[in-house]
Amino acid sequence: MADRLGPGVSGTVAGGLEARLADLGGAIAWPAAPDLAVRVSHRLTAGSVPTRPDRGVWGTWGAWSGRPLRRSLLAAAALLLVIVAVAVAAGLLLPGLRIITLPPGATLPPVASQLPPGAASDGTLLGRRLGLGTATDLAGAEQLAGFAPLLPATPDVGPPDGVFVSAGRLGLVWRATRDLPETEVPGVGLVVTEFGGLIDEGWYEKLLFAGATTVEPVRVGGLDGYWVTGEPHALFYRDAEGRTVEETRRMVGDVLIWRQGDLTLRIESSLGQEATIALAETFRTGG
């Protein structure tokens, strides 16, 4: 039998039971699929559990959730998550990183490709257009993000032209120069994002909008990392309070992501893999 059945299969077993089953699949009155996206989104945003006004099966679940057994199971599940996080840390994966491959066709908000006059020379404006958060400086970033930024220590890359913080996430932007070729966003040569958090505080995963997207495990100064090229992708991560945060900003170039100490770092550039890894290996506190 073919791995995936289909109309062609019907033809090969003409008159057989399999052909009749394949035919039957198209004649079944399936329940109409409502647009669940909004409802699911609302639940995720609200963080609420109930699904419908009528209790239904969920009502039973809800009643059960208050029982000691349920609480014990929840505690066990929480413990399991910690174990998984530790196991991940011991393996090839970056702590908490998850990669998901999706069929092509999904869309993300477009990157800011149309910039106002003068933006290309204004790092702060560049960063604002990229949706990196609130503009600050390096000293302010350490206060707001709660950790000391790691910066590239190489003469080819000076201090960032823009520094931003959003929900504990640090964003650094460099204008395009001779040493930092322009990314998909005019005027932008390099974007670095840094996330805080310990391995037992959360996890991260990428949503790769498939097609030509590739993910290659790499080494960054002896640390595990991933080199992601191809189609744009979204980033999800879980914050220290257990909430899943979605970053819908498109990446502006090829991506290197790696873990260094308690931080996860991500570089977006057009430098190519070798040069990006070389740059990543220079990152240290204070640049």
Added chain:
Amino acid sequence: MAYEELVRRYQDVAVRTAHVIAPNGDAEDACQEAFVKAHAALGRFRPGSPFRPWLLRIVANEARNRRRSAMRRTGLVLRAAEDRPSGDAAPSPESAVLAGESRAGLLAAINGLRDEDREVIGARYFLDLSEAEAAEALGIPRGTVKSRLSRALGRLRAQLDDGNPRGVTHG
């Protein structure tokens, strides 16, 4: 929100999966819950794995929970919308050969099978999942999909040969 894209992309197959697993259950509710749980479980997703069967496994589990909660099997039927979809061409010679058993009869026979038989047949023929996808979605090894499907088809043939698909209701 990118996750909404995911939900929209997979909600059709999710609802069908829930319906195959628990025809008498609330497929919509099962799917909504499954999508919420999948979102929370993204961190446990294996790198590089296809998303669809992983999601469908969560959907199947949710549907099974509702099937167990139903406490009774009445209404566990798959309804044929009509014996022949509108706009279908005139019966071909092949269709004429198949006419010995109507779709409704076949469907009734399937509904007379035990759950695991109906699930594996539904996964492969109605949801058009590959063996690997069916294995992931149903939470069983790939080899088990093969053997279970073979046995399920055998039992289905036996029922059809008996000409008595247990008289399960269908609409």
